[in-house]
Amino acid sequence: MHLRHSALRSFDFDAAIVDLDGTMVDTLGDFSAALNGMLADLQLPAITVQAIENMVGKGSEHLIRSVLAHVKVSDIEGVYPQAWERYQHHYLAINGQYAQVYDGVREGLEALRAQGLRLACLTNKPLAFAQPLLAAKGLDGLFEKVFGGDSFERKKPDPLPLLKTCEALGTAPARTLMIGDSSNDARAARAAGCPVVLVSYGYNHGEPVQAVDADACIASLQELTAAPAFLHA
Numbered sequence: 001m002h003l004r005h006s007a008l009r010s011f012d013f014d015a016a017i018v019d020l021d022g023t024m025v026d027t028l029g030d031f032s033a034a035l036n037g038m039l040a041d042l043q044l045p046a047i048t049v050q051a052i053e054n055m056v057g058k059g060s061e062h063l064i065r066s067v068l069a070h071v072k073v074s075d076i077e078g079v080y081p082q083a084w085e086r087y088q089h090h091y092l093a094i095n096g097q098y099a100q101v102y103d104g105v106r107e108g109l110e111a112l113r114a115q116g117l118r119l120a121c122l123t124n125k126p127l128a129f130a131q132p133l134l135a136a137k138g139l140d141g142l143f144e145k146v147f148g149g150d151s152f153e154r155k156k157p158d159p160l161p162l163l164k165t166c167e168a169l170g171t172a173p174a175r176t177l178m179i180g181d182s183s184n185d186a187r188a189a190r191a192a193g194c195p196v197v198l199v200s201y202g203y204n205h206g207e208p209v210q211a212v213d214a215d216a217c218i219a220s221l222q223e224l225t226a227a228p229a230f231l232h233a
């Protein structure tokens, strides 16, 4: 594991807050199926997975607006209500069918739990999408709390969802590790006062994740437990 700040070793964590898309589950196939179903219903051109990848991470509202702009819709706000209705319809119909849990996720999280850490999932995805996805992938039992992009007034990169999640767990932000895949997660964590580790394999808006200000960058969640000093200095 590449640690950028040796101070991280001095932390003894009570909990971890784990991002969903791009961190635990590769959901690009689901996003592609739901968005292209929506576009077909609206008689608009299809979008590639590569283009979608750079738009994921800031919640569904941002995603739909970005996709409509990408296919050159001029009246985005006029089309938005129907687009959102069609997107929800398609997403809920396929949720998890074209998505895969990344290697090492289950093992890494189980090991954190075995070390006594409490786990919460915090995603910018709507809660109504996140809960069935975690259940479909058999990950739901790992988490004491699950919060979505619509659970609080503001989404990541605002610190509010992290602070609210710490409050729900009853843990101090400085003793609660954020595990994510994008600058959204890192910025929210920094502002909330949570240490933050990013995975190298997710979606970071088309930018190299190694350039993001975080405490470590890891290739698998299993690395968190392969270096016990990281967790219990």
Ligand SMILES: O=C(O)COP(=O)(O)O
Residues within 6 Å of the ligand: 019, 020, 021, 022, 056, 057, 058, 059, 060, 122, 123, 124, 125, 126
């Ligand atoms: O924007 C999304 O729907 C995905 O968000 P997440 O990376 O916070 O899970």
Ligand SMILES: [Mg+2]
Residues within 6 Å of the ligand: 019, 020, 021, 022, 023, 057, 180, 181, 182, 202, 203
């Ligand atoms: Mg993510």
